[in-house]
Amino acid sequence: MKPGQVVDSFLVDGKKIVLRCPRLSDYKTVHKFFNKAIKQSLSAGGQLNRITPVILKEQERWVANAVEKNTLKKSVYLLGFSNQSVIASTTIEKNPDQDSGHVGDFGIVLLEEFTGKGLGTKIANKIISVAESELKLKIIKLNVFGRNRRAQGFYKNLGFKEFGRIRKGINIKGKYTDNIFMVKYL
Numbered sequence: 265m266k267p268g269q270v271v272d273s274f275l276v277d278g279k280k281i282v283l284r285c286p287r288l289s290d291y292k293t294v295h296k297f298f299n300k301a302i303k304q305s306l307s308a309g310g311q312l313n314r315i316t317p318v319i320l321k322e323q324e325r326w327v328a329n330a331v332e333k334n335t336l337k338k339s340v341y342l343l344g345f346s347n348q349s350v351i352a353s354t355t356i357e358k359n360p361d362q363d364s365g366h367v368g369d370f371g372i373v374l375l376e377e378f379t380g381k382g383l384g385t386k387i388a389n390k391i392i393s394v395a396e397s398e399l400k401l402k403i404i405k406l407n408v409f410g411r412n413r414r415a416q417g418f419y420k421n422l423g424f425k426e427f428g429r430i431r432k433g434i435n436i437k438g439k440y441t442d443n444i445f446m447v448k449y450l
């Protein structure tokens with residue numbers, strides 16, 4: 265997929281949300297977004313793998329890597345914009361192993377103020393259908409924390425089913441919770 269390619273747009277509370285591929289120049293707004301999302305995650309007891317803030321240089325490299333993987337059909341990485349600011353990020357990465365190229369890993373994050381309005385469901389359905397056609401995927405898998413009941417309900421609604429868990433597999437600042445694995449067959 266091409267840098268900046270628009271995939272869809274949605275209306276949330278009368279505001280237009282544009283879902284598109286990242287461009288190299290997006291790294292500053294992505295940086296603001298991730299550091300806000302990490303803070304929100306920690307104040308909810310931990311929802312994301314990342315705990316420490318991201319530094320700008322690291323974010324720049326990360327966006328460049330995402331742009332390259334999108335172009336090479338190794339992933340579908342999409343950003344949700346409200347005006348010129350990133351408010352959502354989602355990715356499906358194709359498994360790099362030769363025998364597992366039909367399997368993808370899914371992740372999604374919205375800023376808290378955009379949650380609970382059906383936007384996550386719209387974005388997830390879109391990225392799954394784009395990844396199915398662009399990356400030729402047949403199976404999508406993910407991990408979610410035991411403490412994150414909202415995300416578990418969200419994924420179940422999308423048709424994901426738990427296939428296993430590592431008890432106390434997640435440690436957020438000394439507090440342990442299960443690492444739950446879910447799968448959806450397309």
Ligand SMILES: CC(C)(COP(=O)(O)OP(=O)(O)OC[C@H]1O[C@@H](n2cnc3c(N)ncnc32)[C@H](O)[C@@H]1OP(=O)(O)O)[C@@H](O)C(=O)NCCC(=O)NCCS
Binds near residue numbers: 311383386
């Ligand atoms: C998880 C997330 C992507 C869901 O997106 P969203 O836009 O908030 O979800 P939607 O409004 O589309 O809700 C869809 C479903 O989620 C479930 N859900 C939402 N809030 C819930 C809650 N508090 N408890 C249980 N299930 C809940 C419901 O099944 C809901 O369907 P319903 O409205 O028909 O009942 C979003 O809340 C988010 O980014 N959270 C912070 C980061 C995060 O946890 N990411 C996932 C890491 S694994």
